[in-house]
Amino acid sequence: MRQSGAVSLPEPSRRDTRLDTYVDAYAERTHGLTVSAVRALFAVANRPEVVSLAGGMPNIADLPRDALAKAVDRLIAERGTQAMQYGSGQGEPFMREKIVEVMAEEQIHAHADDIVVTCGSQQALDLVTRVFCDPGDVVLAEAPSYVGALGTFHAYQCQVVHVAMDDAGIDPVALRGALVSLKAAGKRVKFLYTIPNFQNPTGVTQTLERRHAIIEIAKEHDLLIIEDNPYGLLTLDAQPMPALRSLEDENVVYLGSFSKIFAPGFRVGWALAPHAVREKLVLTQEAATLCPPVFSQFAIATYLEEFDWRAQITTYRDMYRERRDAMLTGLREHMLEGTTWTHPEGGFFVWVTLPEGLDSQAMLPRAVTARVAYTPGTAFYADGMGSRNMRLSFCFPTPERIHEGTRRLGQVLEQELELHRTFGLGAEAARHHDLTAGPAPDIS
């Protein structure tokens, strides 16, 4: 029952012109934190008539809700006084034991004592950055990289240096080059942040060869690796690749999450870290929250204990495979010549590169008007790159909606190219003029 009418866009927000009487009182790190006007746009993108290929929400409709309800019912009745009480700052011991089991699926051999449970893996990233980074420190990240990580690095006033990648992952030559030139420039590189599996936003997976090369370079340069792996078990074509942490346990802090293999609303993620780092993470967690969500840990441990969670992951894989295939088929059918895209073997995302002259950020309001949304590529770079890219996610809409979304997107691109051919670069400037309240790179 799709509506055929166009969507009307919201007025630009006037928030930022308001007087903030606290502006002189904020910490250095708070300056520059501003509300992106793209939020209003995404509020429109969430209307049912718009096919949103923008978000990263998993589809959890297939969870066995009724059975889960009964299990949590018993949990509260039988163990409620523990599940609703304060817990350990490091996370509950039985939760950490279960996390060891989950990580074993990716060939990681770990001890529960080296795990810190966090409020989603976003908080693990926050704590790691807090423990390691002073203002001005350099963090290396893939070009492009996860917008939420860039936001955290920004919040701790780090300098993000992007490292080139191709369809096999980070380019080892570029990584070595960056390390050498940053060292020559007297910069302190604190770590490499990488998503080796089905990367957000590109969908690219590091090959095994690249993994070994990256670990080799890390050892040479005494470089800590932060391995962020929320999608690793959501392989759609093959078996999971060995995690970096499974190949090297000294220089790697591994971040995991239940958000994609179970459900995100419980906010349970974790960090697996070398012992000394783990100690600092626990103390930092206690200062930040006293303890991570206790009831959530009891609920997730109950799920892992009483349900066939491996079979649920297989269910998820089958569901996402169908969606990934719908997107790739739709792109083949509807994209302009000169447009290219990645072919992810898992995860949630496809990364599209537009023909020269098109600007995904400038185009977004018109796409939303045509009832399709995506995330502009600029969101995933700390340095303003990515204007010819867009991230499309296939996780949440149905296969039919995904296919329809690519059709609408194809039409938008054709109109854009037509506009570009007719008016050339002048039109580009005029469009930018429209966008004073347009998308900013802090979309989450």
Add this chain to the structure above:
Amino acid sequence: MRQSGAVSLPEPSRRDTRLDTYVDAYAERTHGLTVSAVRALFAVANRPEVVSLAGGMPNIADLPRDALAKAVDRLIAERGTQAMQYGSGQGEPFMREKIVEVMAEEQIHAHADDIVVTCGSQQALDLVTRVFCDPGDVVLAEAPSYVGALGTFHAYQCQVVHVAMDDAGIDPVALRGALVSLKAAGKRVKFLYTIPNFQNPTGVTQTLERRHAIIEIAKEHDLLIIEDNPYGLLTLDAQPMPALRSLEDENVVYLGSFSKIFAPGFRVGWALAPHAVREKLVLTQEAATLCPPVFSQFAIATYLEEFDWRAQITTYRDMYRERRDAMLTGLREHMLEGTTWTHPEGGFFVWVTLPEGLDSQAMLPRAVTARVAYTPGTAFYADGMGSRNMRLSFCFPTPERIHEGTRRLGQVLEQELELHRTFGLGAEAARHHDLTAGPAPDIS
């Protein structure tokens, strides 16, 4: 079935002598974060034969567990796909509406839009400090103040300046004096952190007169007040006092929590802040966790919607009143002459001042051996004061156990005083020698 034998103490931890290969890589703020040796001691204090008057855990045994279990069962079955999904970075709208209702009990008139939900109110404190404080900034706090707040301020490299208080709360003369001399010294004071009701650790409540005086001074000096109020509704003798935020809405950030009026394991707290500050808090929350625990918010909102939560608070009050009375009776019966203590009208804590010559920190291992635990006063000062004080909590043990605890404590004090009289200050020095692995001021 109490055992009569003494408890044997753990060996001092040797962790801190291990090599930390990352020590050069940590951020400035991470240096000085070390594991306190008191943890091992408190692990012993948690054994059933020890009466622990040390912790701050609420007693949630009286919650209607079976009915709650059924309500959460229905929640998952009927609204599970929302409750287990990602949510708003600011917190769910219905949760914030309910929080407005809870705050109205303390005469606070607020709008749901000005609330940020957090992972416990500890995280609210963390986010507020992150938004306002650069390294070296001054934070004012009562002398003594909540150990978890001191830990957070320390984590952001703030300088804590304590302001004298008496049994009516913060001394306005001392507050004004501190502001004047800090200004003269060129220091930036970012805010006053205060717990006006049943303060942790003293149990003292600010009188209404003092509240007005503090607000007056805050206006004069353009001072932001962080009002931390986890215990406000747990009044044991009278009606709740009006919150500072109910008397002044411009210069106050109010922190609330469900940990004491419902249950802590869901980890839901909040900050109510002036609009501009709230905006910064939401952006900071998104960088820290993406969103606060979603399922927890659904569960707590369900509780507030379907249960008589005001009656539950009355149940809690009756339970804690009995425990508070048991402690005050026990102290009257068993304390040494020259020992004084506060008489809290609510909350969880009594603050004891020992006769001159006694040292609560030095004495703790011997108290634990005598099967009673408390928190040494030094934990609640950033400046090494508090050695003659101890915080006793009456929240968790039964009234009988509390009474027995005070009896054991009285015996320990007598033995200490005897030792002190016999050996004088030499013995004091000898005891300190025992304590190289003893309690440190970061007990949580």
